[in-house]
Amino acid sequence: MTITTLDLEAKLSLYRSQVELRQFEKRAYDLFLENYVKGTSHLSLGQEAIAAGFAAAMRPDDYTFATYRGHAHTLARGVPMTPVLAELMGRENGLMAGKGGSMHLTSVEHGVMGSYAIIGAHLPIACGAAWSAQYRGTEQVAVCFFGDGTTNIGAFHEALNFAAIWKLPVVFVCENNLWMEYTRTSTITAVEHPAADRASAYGLESIIVDGNDVDAVFEVASAAIARARAGEGPSMIEAKTYRQAGHSRADPGKYRPDEEVAEWLAKDPIPMYHARLLAEGATEAQLAEIDREVAAMVDLATQEAKDGAIPSADLVFKDVWADGGSAWRN
Amino acid sequence: MAQLTFREAIARGIAQEMRRDPSVVLIGEDIGAAGGVFKGTVGLFEEFGDRRVRDTPISEQAILGAAMGAAMTGMRPIAEIMFSDFFAVCWDIVVNEIAKSRYMTNGQMTFPLVIRSGNGGGLRFGAQHSQSVENWAMMVPGLKVVVPSNALDVVGLMAASVRDNDPVIFLEAKSLYATKTEVPDGDIVDSLGTAKVVRQGSNATLVALGAMVPKALAAAEELAAQGIDCTVVDVRSLVPLDTQTILREVSATGRLFTVEENPRLCGWGGELSSIVAEELFYDLDGPIVRITTPHIPLPAADALEDIAIPSVARIVETVSASMNA
Numbered sequence: 001m002t003i004t005t006l007d008l009e010a011k012l013s014l015y016r017s018q019v020e021l022r023q024f025e026k027r028a029y030d031l032f033l034e035n036y037v038k039g040t041s042h043l044s045l046g047q048e049a050i051a052a053g054f055a056a057a058m059r060p061d062d063y064t065f066a067t068y069r070g071h072a073h074t075l076a077r078g079v080p081m082t083p084v085l086a087e088l089m090g091r092e093n094g095l096m097a098g099k100g101g102s103m104h105l106t107s108v109e110h111g112v113m114g115s116y117a118i119i120g121a122h123l124p125i126a127c128g129a130a131w132s133a134q135y136r137g138t139e140q141v142a143v144c145f146f147g148d149g150t151t152n153i154g155a156f157h158e159a160l161n162f163a164a165i166w167k168l169p170v171v172f173v174c175e176n177n178l179w180m181e182y183t184r185t186s187t188i189t190a191v192e193h194p195a196a197d198r199a200s201a202y203g204l205e206s207i208i209v210d211g212n213d214v215d216a217v218f219e220v221a222s223a224a225i226a227r228a229r230a231g232e233g234p235s236m237i238e239a240k241t242y243r244q245a246g247h248s249r250a251d252p253g254k255y256r257p258d259e260e261v262a263e264w265l266a267k268d269p270i271p272m273y274h275a276r277l278l279a280e281g282a283t284e285a286q287l288a289e290i291d292r293e294v295a296a297m298v299d300l301a302t303q304e305a306k307d308g309a310i311p312s313a314d315l316v317f318k319d320v321w322a323d324g325g326s327a328w329r330n
Numbered sequence: 331m332a333q334l335t336f337r338e339a340i341a342r343g344i345a346q347e348m349r350r351d352p353s354v355v356l357i358g359e360d361i362g363a364a365g366g367v368f369k370g371t372v373g374l375f376e377e378f379g380d381r382r383v384r385d386t387p388i389s390e391q392a393i394l395g396a397a398m399g400a401a402m403t404g405m406r407p408i409a410e411i412m413f414s415d416f417f418a419v420c421w422d423i424v425v426n427e428i429a430k431s432r433y434m435t436n437g438q439m440t441f442p443l444v445i446r447s448g449n450g451g452g453l454r455f456g457a458q459h460s461q462s463v464e465n466w467a468m469m470v471p472g473l474k475v476v477v478p479s480n481a482l483d484v485v486g487l488m489a490a491s492v493r494d495n496d497p498v499i500f501l502e503a504k505s506l507y508a509t510k511t512e513v514p515d516g517d518i519v520d521s522l523g524t525a526k527v528v529r530q531g532s533n534a535t536l537v538a539l540g541a542m543v544p545k546a547l548a549a550a551e552e553l554a555a556q557g558i559d560c561t562v563v564d565v566r567s568l569v570p571l572d573t574q575t576i577l578r579e580v581s582a583t584g585r586l587f588t589v590e591e592n593p594r595l596c597g598w599g600g601e602l603s604s605i606v607a608e609e610l611f612y613d614l615d616g617p618i619v620r621i622t623t624p625h626i627p628l629p630a631a632d633a634l635e636d637i638a639i640p641s642v643a644r645i646v647e648t649v650s651a652s653m654n655a
Contacts, residue, residue: 063403096436106435113402114435118426124392125427128399128407135355135381135405142399155422158389162396165387319437320472322495328471329571329605330523 003056006215008281010056014214015277016290017052018270021072023298024081028071028088032249036306037088041102044072046212046244049269050175051076053217054143057225063113063133063142065126068103069175069243070115073145077110081301091308098311099319113142120150123159123172130163130170130228141228142170143221149180151194160202160236169228171221172236175211181247182255195238204236211239212269215276244268334513336506339481340370340446343488344408346517348378351406354492355382357393358410358446367412368448368507390420394445398428401443406492414449414463414501421466428497429472441497444488449477450541450591451623451639452505456630460504462591462623464539467499468568468598474498474522475568479543481511483566486520494522503541503591523570527579531559534585534653537576537602539565542589542640549589549645556646558653568598573605580606584615587649589640590622597622619652621645 003010025043032041044051047069055076058064066073074084079095087094088102095105103117113129116122126144133140150156151174163170174195178185191197196206209220217239224235242264246253253261274287320326334342348354356374358366362385365372375383386393390411397409411417417424424445432439451460467475474496478484484502491498528543529550538546543564550560561579565571580586586606588599599620606618621640629635 096434096438099436100434104434106431106438108402108435108438113399114431114439116427118422121391121395121422121427124389124395124423125399125402126395127392128396128401129403130399131396132400132403132405135400136403155391155395158387158392159395161387162389162392166384315436320433322432322440322442324437326471328569329573 002059003218006218011215011277011280012282012286012290014052014056014218015273015287016294017056017076018048018214018273019291019294020297021048021051021075022270023294024075025071027298027302028085029245031089031302037102038090039101040248040250041088042069042248043243043245044069046264046268047175047177047241048072049214049217050145050173050211050239050241053214054173054221057218057221058141058143061111061138061140062225063111063126063129063140065113065122065142065144066105066115067122067146068115068117069147070105071102074105074107074112074115077107077112079107079110079112081297082304085301086305086308089305089308090311091305092311093304093308097315099315120146120153120155122146123155124162126170127159127163127168130168131166133169139229140169141225143173143225144170145173145175148174148176148178148185148194150174151198152189160198160204163234164202164204167231167233169231170234171224171228172234174236174238175241176238177241177243179243179247179256181251193238195236199236204234207235207237209237209239211241212267212272214269214273331512331514333510334481336481336484336502336509337368337370339484339513340488340502341372341374343485344371345374345377346485347489347492348374348382353404354406354408355384355400356408357384357386357396359386359388359412361385361410366410368504370502370507390416391423394420394423394428397443397445398423398441401441402439406442408444408446408492411445411447413459414447415458415461417447417463417466424473425470429470433472440495442495444491444498444500446500446502448504449501450503450505451628451635452541454630454632454635457627460628460635464501464568465592465597469596472497473569475501476522476566477501477503477540477568478566479503479506479540479564480509482513483520485513486518487522487566489519490522493519498522501540505541509544523567523572525566525572525575526564527561527575528564529560529562531561531583533559533583534587534649535561535563535580535583536587536589536645536649537563537565538589539568539598540591542591545640545642545645546589548642549649552642552646553649556650558650560649576602577606577610581610581613584613585653586614586618588620589645590620591639592623594620594622594625616652619648621648
């Protein structure tokens with residue numbers, strides 16, 4: 001849902017959104033362990049405030065461009081849990097009937113214009129959607145999420161220059177969780193703030209936000225999106241956060257110092273927000289009710305995904321081409 | 331009816347579609363007021379303005395990413411990659427993003443875009459500005475690949491490519507830009523996936539693409555003088571591939587010679603040979619023979635480049651030797 005003012009009701013919805021993402025990711029992890037989810041998957045545990053805060057600041061027809069770590073960004077735009085979970089499980093009721101998988105979640109009807117698994121590729125593509133919006137005069141904005149590791153690939157730099165010279169309505173959001181995959185980003189990056197320190201090279205303001213504070217994320221997102229919508233061009237935002245789990249399913253994350261993990265677990269966005277809402281007038285009962293409702297949603301989605309059919313064989317040959325087929329010769 | 335150069339035909343085909351459909355836009359390096367380094371977009375900036383004909387930085391990933399993002403949101407972009415060699419710096423966007431995204435999203439997205447590029451040798455530009463990459467594009471599921479051989483086909487196939495709802499790699503043979511063809515007035519719209527029989531013969535079938543088509547035709551005239559009467563098929567479109575026309579024409583003569591500018595390994599003629607061997611084996615009267623650029627990077631010197639790329643003389647010699655064996 002789109003939020004305009006951060007009153008208590010809005011904050012409760014931001015809390016709910018984060019809890020949905022958290023509980024979904026935890027369930028996705030459990031389903032790996034039970035071998036229902038195959039292949040690989042990249043969880044946003046600990047990074048939920050960024051997805052929730054941005055989605056709340058977006059108009060329903062705005063565009064999201066996500067990475068392979070895209071479950072949270074997809075759900076935050078309002079895509080129901082069942083098709084997302086079913087996609088992870090390779091079922092026909094999956095978001096893409098099992099043809100994309102965890103790393104490529106897409107729901108055009110919700111403005112989720114794809115999750116991209118080649119580092120950096122989607123920054124230029126987000127520029128294209130923003131250019132299209134600018135050309136068509138629709139005042140839509142493209143929001144493009146990526147990790148700290150992306151700031152060292154060429155497409156990042158091409159896209160920033162391109163967006164700046166064409167004044168495109170695009171917001172670049174670096175989710176800086178400090179670690180590339182197994183390597184600390186600061187050890188392989190020439191500047192301290194991998195995104196923010198590069199902004200000035202493209203004439204953009206350097207913006208850093210606490211990515212674990214959903215209110216702060218929402219405020220900075222709203223400002224950047226409003227700027228883009230008004231034709232004032234792109235922004236880049238670096239949101240400091242931490243992934244509580246490893247890079248992917250295969251990674252237990254053991255390379256990280258225990259004290260660092262402990263420090264960031266203490267800054268977990270959801271308990272922090274829980275405490276803030278209580279201080280601002282919400283009741284324990286209200287928040288517990290949200291937690292219970294979300295748990296029931298996740299259980300229902302799990303059951304519906306497990307009940308989903310195995311994709312039919314004809315899907316293999318569908319939709320290579322716009323005519324629905326795969327023929328390359330007559 | 332006017333004599334049109336291949337390069338004028340590029341602009342004519344694009345202009346025809348831009349007048350018809352405001353969602354058609356053109357981006358690339360130096361394509362605006364400069365009219366393109368090969369002068370393939372001359373006049374478009376003046377007619378359609380900088381909103382629809384936009385110069386870009388030297389950022390091939392940004393150019394093709396922009397085209398992809400625009401195509402998925404309702405536009406019909408035409409992007410230029412100046413030299414097809416430069417696909418190597420943006421191949422991710424082509425192969426991993428544009429070609430796969432419709433399939434991966436279970437058909438949620440379509441990509442009605444055209445990527446034009448100057449392709450092939452003959453201009454003495456050396457190995458990084460001369461190679462023929464039609465085989466790169468052909469091997470990627472999800473890409474259509476169009477390679478015209480003359481100005482008339484350029485106009486009609488450009489229109490068909492722009493109107494097609496799938497991504498089309500439109501390769502323009504650089505050595506053909508100055509060639510002239512009679513082109514009728516008025517709108518011209520051709521069809522993708524249609525080969526053309528450009529010479530009818532009875533002894534052997536030469537199947538050629540792009541810049542090799544005029545060479546195959548010239549070779550066929552010399553071969554006719556030797557008593558070898560050749561059919562020449564212009565493939566025009568590698569994907570979709572008009573195998574019906576090709577198989578019919580090979581069946582009629584019993585001999586297939588491919589004439590390919592791409593380097594030999596995994597060139598398009600290899601795939602075609604396998605189709606013919608599998609489906610037409612008992613109609614063949616002799617071996618399938620491929621005439622290609624050798625498996626080498628292209629040299630720059632004119633004397634060397636002319637040895638590397640199939641020439642009329644090499645086509646004549648190869649066909650003649652095989653037919654008389």
